[in-house]
Amino acid sequence: MCQFPAEVLRMATIDEVETDVVEIEAKLDKLVKLCSGMIEAGKVYITTNKHFVSGVRDLSQQCKKDEMISECLDKFGDSLQEMINYHMILFDQAQRSVRQQLHNFVKDDVRKFKETKKQFDKVREDMEISLVKNAQAPRHKPHEVEEATGTLTITRKCFRHLALDYVLQINVLQAKKKFEILDAMLSFMHAQYTFFQQGYSLLHELDPYMKKLATELDQLVIDSAVEKREMEHKHALIQQRDFSYDDSKVEFNVDAPNGVVMEGYLFKRASNAFKTWNRRWFSIQNSQLVYQKKLKDVLTVVVEDLRLCTVKPCEDIERRFCFEVVSPTK
Known part of the structure; x- marks a missing residue:
């Protein structure tokens, strides 16, 4: 003969639910941590992307004189910045819908269930x-x-009363x-x-400009190939010529629009005690002889008016x- 209380038959279902809750808690904890890692990686991506956009804008400023490049970089820089803003919204939604919502569910509801389970x-x-x-009590x-x-x-009344509350909490x-899992994932997928x-809307608006730019680039490739062939032809002609100091002729234009009649490097002897020779960029412009150490330096006037001067070779040097x-x- 065996005794098998009826309560034992119902405990199997409760044990299954409790095991499921423990496993769900572990899976949710793991998902929350993975979501946190994704968000942190996203923040690093956003920061790096911001630096890239900043570099694009710096390059645009540097290329202000070339309208085609400047316009392209400005448009693409603005679009990339908008994409960064969209990414920030996406990761913020992931923070609120997945990480925070599921974390709160685990922290509040699951943990509260576990406390009730201890009492049960x-x-x-x-x-x-x-x-x-009761089973061991002898008949005599x-x-x-x-x-x-x-x-x-x-004890059985107390157990059944608490069991009803416990089963209600389980349900x-x-x-x-x-609800929490589906709502969190639905919110994230909506984001x-x-x-x-x-x-898509941003790039769709940009698409006509990109197509126009692609057409212009195709033409640039053709023009560049033509220019390259012309330069190679000129280079071949120049290589056939025999250039020497004796045969070369200096060309100059007295009616040059910028006033520069002639320019080039000369060695200038200093007026100091050492009489050192220094290489400088000289030019004749507006009837003056001037030079610069570097291209952006201020012009130094050597001779105020060349029309009042004469030039002669120096044989004693x-x-x-x-x-x-x-x-x-x-």
Whole structure:
């Protein structure tokens, strides 16, 4: 003969639910951590992307004189900045819908369920002890049977009362689990939908300009190929010529629009005690002889008015090809 209390038959279902809650808690904790990692990686991506856009805008400022490049970089820079804003909204939604919402569910609802489970386990243990004592009570000791039966009755009532509350909480948790998980993921996927829709709309508006730019680039490639062939042809012609200092002729234009008649590098002897020679960029412009150490330096005037001067070779200097400019005053 065996005794098999009816309560044991119902405990199997509760044990299954409890196991499921433990596993769900672990999976949700893992998902929250993965979401946190995704958000942190997203923040790094956004920061790096901001630096890239800043670089695009710096390049645009540098290329202000080339309207085609400047316009392209400005348009693309603005679009990329908008994409960064969309990314920020997406990761913010992930923070609120997945990480925060599921974290709160685990922290509040699941943890509260686990506390109730501890109380339920304690009462269940008490009832099991009462069942054992009731089963062990001998027939020939009526007072022990009566005491064991009374204890079991009280314990069973307490267990059933708490079990009803516990089962209710299980059902509520199961329903809320379903809602929280589905709502969090639905909100996140809505954010994904909005992100890609906004990105599509942004790039769709930019598409006509990109197509126009692509056509212009195709023409640039053709023009560049033509120019390259012309330059190669000129280079081949130049290589066939015999250039020497004796045969070369200096070309100059007295009617040049910028006033520069002639320009090029010369070695200038310093007026200091060492009489050192320094290479400078000289030019004849507006009837003056001027030079610069570097291209952006201020012009230094050597001779105020070349029309009042004469030029003669210097035969008494070791270096070849030397000349001097003689003015009325210097």
